Amino acid sequence: MLVSFNELEARLKKAARGSGLPWGVAEEYAKSVLWLAHAGFELQGWAVDELETSGIEQSLLDWAYALDLTEAPQQSSSTPLTASQTMLWLGFVGRYAKAKGVIVDLDQFTLDPSGVSIPELPLMESLQIISEHKVNNSLNPSEPPRLRAEIEDDVWQRLGVLEFKTYAPDTEASRLKGAGAGLSDND
Amino acid sequence: MRQLLRRLGRESWRYERRVFDIDAQGVGRAVYTLHGPERSYSLVAFAHDLPPEMRSDRVIAQAWDATFTLYDGVPDETEVDRLEQQVPGQETARLTEHELCLARANRSVRLWDYVVEELSLGRQPSASELANVGYLMRTTAVYGSGKFGMRDRFGIADRAELQAPFQAEMMTVFLIRTFVRDLLNHSAAVKGGASSVTLAPELARLLGIGNSTGLGMAPFLVNHPRLIDRWISARESALAEITASGLFQTQSLAVARQKVLKAIENLPRWRSTHPYQVERVASLKSDLESLSHADWDSPSESIDWAEQHLSSEGKEFWATCLLEAYPQIADRWAEQMSIDESRGFEIDGRWTLTQTQAAIAEHFGWALQRVWDDADTARVWYVSQEKLEPRLGERAEEPVEPFEQPLAPGRDMARFAQALGGSSAVNLAGFLRAFPEFRHTARRLQWVCSSPYGEIHDNTISAELKPIDMLRLKLSFFGATYFDPRSDRWLRICMYPYAPYADELNAENCDGWA
Numbered sequence: 001m002l003v004s005f006n007e008l009e010a011r012l013k014k015a016a017r018g019s020g021l022p023w024g025v026a027e028e029y030a031k032s033v034l035w036l037a038h039a040g041f042e043l044q045g046w047a048v049d050e051l052e053t054s055g056i057e058q059s060l061l062d063w064a065y066a067l068d069l070t071e072a073p074q075q076s077s078s079t080p081l082t083a084s085q086t087m088l089w090l091g092f093v094g095r096y097a098k099a100k101g102v103i104v105d106l107d108q109f110t111l112d113p114s115g116v117s118i119p120e121l122p123l124m125e126s127l128q129i130i131s132e133h134k135v136n137n138s139l140n141p142s143e144p145p146r147l148r149a150e151i152e153d154d155v156w157q158r159l160g161v162l163e164f165k166t167y168a169p170d171t172e173a174s175r176l177k178g179a180g181a182g183l184s185d186n187d
Numbered sequence: 188m189r190q191l192l193r194r195l196g197r198e199s200w201r202y203e204r205r206v207f208d209i210d211a212q213g214v215g216r217a218v219y220t221l222h223g224p225e226r227s228y229s230l231v232a233f234a235h236d237l238p239p240e241m242r243s244d245r246v247i248a249q250a251w252d253a254t255f256t257l258y259d260g261v262p263d264e265t266e267v268d269r270l271e272q273q274v275p276g277q278e279t280a281r282l283t284e285h286e287l288c289l290a291r292a293n294r295s296v297r298l299w300d301y302v303v304e305e306l307s308l309g310r311q312p313s314a315s316e317l318a319n320v321g322y323l324m325r326t327t328a329v330y331g332s333g334k335f336g337m338r339d340r341f342g343i344a345d346r347a348e349l350q351a352p353f354q355a356e357m358m359t360v361f362l363i364r365t366f367v368r369d370l371l372n373h374s375a376a377v378k379g380g381a382s383s384v385t386l387a388p389e390l391a392r393l394l395g396i397g398n399s400t401g402l403g404m405a406p407f408l409v410n411h412p413r414l415i416d417r418w419i420s421a422r423e424s425a426l427a428e429i430t431a432s433g434l435f436q437t438q439s440l441a442v443a444r445q446k447v448l449k450a451i452e453n454l455p456r457w458r459s460t461h462p463y464q465v466e467r468v469a470s471l472k473s474d475l476e477s478l479s480h481a482d483w484d485s486p487s488e489s490i491d492w493a494e495q496h497l498s499s500e501g502k503e504f505w506a507t508c509l510l511e512a513y514p515q516i517a518d519r520w521a522e523q524m525s526i527d528e529s530r531g532f533e534i535d536g537r538w539t540l541t542q543t544q545a546a547i548a549e550h551f552g553w554a555l556q557r558v559w560d561d562a563d564t565a566r567v568w569y570v571s572q573e574k575l576e577p578r579l580g581e582r583a584e585e586p587v588e589p590f591e592q593p594l595a596p597g598r599d600m601a602r603f604a605q606a607l608g609g610s611s612a613v614n615l616a617g618f619l620r621a622f623p624e625f626r627h628t629a630r631r632l633q634w635v636c637s638s639p640y641g642e643i644h645d646n647t648i649s650a651e652l653k654p655i656d657m658l659r660l661k662l663s664f665f666g667a668t669y670f671d672p673r674s675d676r677w678l679r680i681c682m683y684p685y686a687p688y689a690d691e692l693n694a695e696n697c698d699g700w701a
Contacts, residue, residue: 004284006333006340023593024619024626031532061620068536068616099533147284147342167572168590174571174578 001156002148009034011159012047018165019051021060028064029056032091034149039094043151046084048158059085063092072096072104072129093129102132188666188683189701190521191357193514194348196697198224202689205229205261207369211377212236216271217369219362219689220261223348228287228355229258230362231270234370242293251277251291252324253370257359259285259338277328278575284338287349288331288359292324292367295397299323302371306386307379317393318456321669321681324367325397329356344525351524352414353665360682364396365689388691395684398667401677402577405657406568409594412634412641417526418664419640425520426506429513430487439486442699443505443512447478450504461672463653467500474501514698534630536616540607543615543632547604550635553644554597555604565650568594579654579676595648599628666701 009030016026033047050056059081063073073092075081081089090111097104097111104111107128168174194200201222209215214236220229233254241250254275262270266285273280277291298320305312331353333339343349372385408415454475457468474497481496483489486509493505510517538546548555557563567580569590580587593599603625612618619626635642646652654676662670667680687696 002283002336004333004336004339007336022624022626024628024630025623027532027627027630057623061623064534064626065536065616065620068534068619069614070533095533145341147338164572166570166590167575168569168578168580168587170571170573171585174580174585174587 001151001153003151003156005034005037005149008037008043008149008151011156011163014166015048015159015162016051018162019054021051021057025057025060025064028060028067028092029088032063032088032095034091035094035098036087036091037149037151038146040146041087043149043155045152045155046087047151048155048162049084050088051162052158056085056088059089063089067092067096067099070096070100072132075128097132100132102134104132105130188357188361188686189511189514189698190351190518191348191354191361192686192692192697192700193518195221195223196692196694199694200224200692202365202692204369204690206267207373209234209370209373213370213374213377216267217366218262218267219366221358221362221689226259226346226348227261228358229261230359230366231256231258231262231267231274232363232366233271233275235275237293239296242296248327250275251327252294253292253363253366255288255290255292255359255363255366256282256286257288257290257355257362259287259343278335280335282336284342286337287343287355288329289335289337290326290329290356290359290363292326292363292396294324295320295322299371302386303374303378306372306375307383309379309382309384311384311387311390314390314393317390319458320397321393321456321684322395322397323371324363325399325679326360326363327399328403329359329398331356341527341529344527351521352418357665357682360396360398361686362689364394364683364686367396368394368688391688392685395668395681395686398662398680398682399677400658400662400680402579402654402658404661405654405676406577406592406594408643408657408661409596409647411528412631413528413531413638414526416638416641417524421520421524422506422510423640424523425510425513425517426490428516428520429509430485430490432486432513432516434485435483435489439512443489443508444479446508446511447475451475451479457669457671459671461674463655463675464670464672467498470498471500471504474498474504477501478505511701531634532630534615534619534626535633536614536619538615538633540610540612540615540618543618543629544604544607546632546636547600547607550632550639550642551597551600551604554600554646557597557601557646559598559601562650563646564595564598564648566648566652568592568648579652582648593627595646596628596631596642597646598648599625600632603628603632668701 012030012033013026016029017023021029033043037043066073073089073096075089093104094111107130203220203222205220206216206218209217213234215234217232218229220227235250235252237250237252254277256270256274273282274289277289280289282289301316302312302323331337343355349355368386368391375383454472459465459468477496478501481492483492489505493502497505561583565582567582567587569578569580569587569592571578582588606622606625607618610618612621615629619629655672655678658678659670662680667682668684669681670678671680672678685700687700
């Protein structure tokens with residue numbers, strides 16, 4: 001399905017929060033997946049898998065730490081990343097390229113800040129940064145931004161399930177009082 | 188509203204009612220289009236036959252008297268058919284990049300039936316009855332910015348006519364007002380046949396579009412500190428330029444004075460039963476009298492005088508009069524009101540902890556002075572599971588704390604400062620890796636350092652919090668009038684009263700109507 005980037009980011013952030021991540025880390029998760037969506041990746045299972053298993057927080061913190069220092073996020077040297085984790089890492093690398101204004105050469109392709117040069121890719125379990133160099137200003141100057149993000153229906157629904165966990169169950173008192181108005185507002 | 192109509196009039200935008208296919212029961216569709224120099228925009232409206240018991244302004248409502256979308260361009264019949272399947276459902280709609288806004292409206296029961304009856308009998312309604320309510324329909328939501336699949340803000344932000352925030356939403360409401368007037372005349376004609384008359388233009392001008400707004404608007408102010416900074420900065424910068432401009436220009440002073448006299452005339456229309464607002468309106472009445480007798484040589488002198496002699500209501504009113512009196516300055520600064528919020532997301536983790544603490548002390552000193560005890564943290568912002576609407580709960584009485592939204596920056600910044608004090612991290616990045624629960628707050632701190640007007644310097648979870656004050660801030664930037672609180676978290680306002688309709692708008696009448 002096609003969604004707007006605004007609603008996608010909102011759902012990603014809330015889903016990440018619903019999975020138990022702190023708000024600020026959930027924002028990092030959403031921003032990185034959003035970068036991949038802007039770059040033209042259809043959001044598949046990798047966009048929600050790691051939230052459902054709740055094992056990604058330390059990696060997210062490590063990659064965010066690198067971005068905080070404008071350093072390239074590195075994959076863990078001890079534990080190889082799964083394909084889903086590699087995609088999330090790629091989102092952080094994309095943000096790094098954008099923030100620093102560099103082209104990042106990976107072992108299988110090249111990443112530019114806007115992501116538009118990324119070819120259609122299968123999921124990969126192994127990607128390494130080889131080098132980086134400054135962006136040539138003439139790179140893709142006329143490429144229009146994508147207006148819609150593509151996401152598998154099932155992934156959208158699974159993110160929605162996690163998002164729902166951030167919402168409080170209703171009580172009659174909250175319905176009447178919480179929003180401040182009575183149920184009949186006719187005039 | 189004001190800058191939108193000034194632009195439409197100045198650029199001679201052309202209005203066209205392309206479709207008005209409404210049946211005798213008031214059910215059907217309509218398409219109203221504005222053609223500008225480069226682009227066209229169309230309001231696609233659907234009128235419904237709503238049973239009275241289903242009419243509610245709350246987000247929990249599922250049906251409305253009329254539903255709308257603002258379409259980017261001119262829709263053909265196939266597109267309107269598609270929209271008819273989606274727009275009436277509102278929050279359940281799936282829309283596309285061709286739609287910019289989604290809205291709905293309910294009739295004012297007390298006024299609609301009366302006016303239709305009078306017109307159907309060949310009589311004009313009483314002007315005072317019209318003024319008592321002020322609108323025939325009130326919108327209960329006007330969504331934009333990519334909600335429900337609509338086009339994202341970044342997809343329209345480079346268009347001159349939509350570059351300022353919420354211009355698409357204001358255009359939607361402007362066209363809704365014209366549709367509502369036409370629907371009223373249609374209903375009267377159906378009821379009265381040949382003996383009916385249409386609403387006289389001078390009476391129609393009295394009417395705006397109402398808006399019923401609840402808590403949903405308040406989190407926006409906290410969630411967008413950099414945008415709010417631009418709004419307030421634009422206002423303050425415009426006022427600074429006006430007050431630095433030397434002596435009053437004769438014409439400008441005349442305009443400002445005329446606004447005061449018009450306000451004195453209109454103040455009786457501003458009716459509110461809420462004690463909080465009744466007191467404020469009374470203060471304003473007294474202030475208007477003072478303003479009408481005062482005299483100054485320069486805008487600067489007038490501001491100083493207002494500071495010494497007027498209530499908060501009066502001071503803000505006079506500042507608004509000055510902005511009205513210098514529209515070229517106001518419009519120029521209004522062009523600075525938007526911001527690309529996708530930029531500047533990354534945290535600068537190279538900050539030292541001492542630097543971070545100093546920034547908190549400089550920008551959140553007001554928060555550090557609070558004790559953040561039970562009274563200071565009495566409330567919780569949360570979103571309801573049932574209707575996904577923002578609500579405000581009592582922390583000690585309701586089980587909502589686990590669902591708390593990050594809408595208490597003052598408290599969170601005080602906690603952040605405390606945690607920093609006990610850390611030995613070499614820099615902010617290291618601290619945040621160890622204490623990720625402060626990432627959201629650290630990012631906000633860095634934003635606010637370069638957005639001095641971005642933060643509400645008060646406690647947003649206090650037992651004393653009055654959310655209507657937050658709602659009023661946002662609504663005031665739209666140009667909303669007749670602020671009427673119905674409780675401490677819900678209110679009504681009016682938009683476009685006295686404005687020309689879409690089929691009347693021209694370069695001469697596009698300004699000066701407020």
